[in-house]
Amino acid sequence: MVAETVCTAVAAAGLGIAAITAYRRRFLAAARIAAYALVPLGLVMTGVVDWAVDVVFxxxxxxxxxxxxxxxxxxxxxxxxxxxxxxxxxxxxxxxxxxxxxxxxPGASEPALGPGRPTGQPAARPARKPAAAPADDFSDIEAILKKHGI
Known part of the structure; x- marks a missing residue:
């Protein structure tokens, strides 16, 4: 009973603040305040407040x-x-x-993984590509810097 009264009072106060805000010709803000003010009233009317009070106590x-x-x-x-x-x-x-x-x-292969290898040897690494010449790497950067006058 007390929770419903408090929620109704909060809603009434919020609607009053919304009316004052609308009187000052700030209609968008007044509409937002009115929307927030109606939330507690809606919670009381749907019974959520009673449920929450029953849960808390x-x-x-x-x-x-x-x-x-x-x-x-x-x-x-x-x-x-x-x-x-x-x-x-x-x-x-x-x-x-x-x-x-x-x-x-030992030495057996697993069907999905391909041929087996002895347990003491590490797996072969794929061959690395040789690095491109440094001039090739920086030509794009130099073009951008020249474009911006640096």
Missing amino acids: SPGVWAGFGVLGLSWLIFVVTRAVERRGGGTRKERRAARRAAGREAVA
């Missing part, structure tokens, strides 16, 4: 929020423990790869 709802908070806390702690227990990301990745190699016979 209900111990069962707060217990539910507590249970949600506890579950979130457990989730965060277990993630932190999981990350701390495995070492660095590189170490965990290496451990997963090592576990995957044990599942496949």
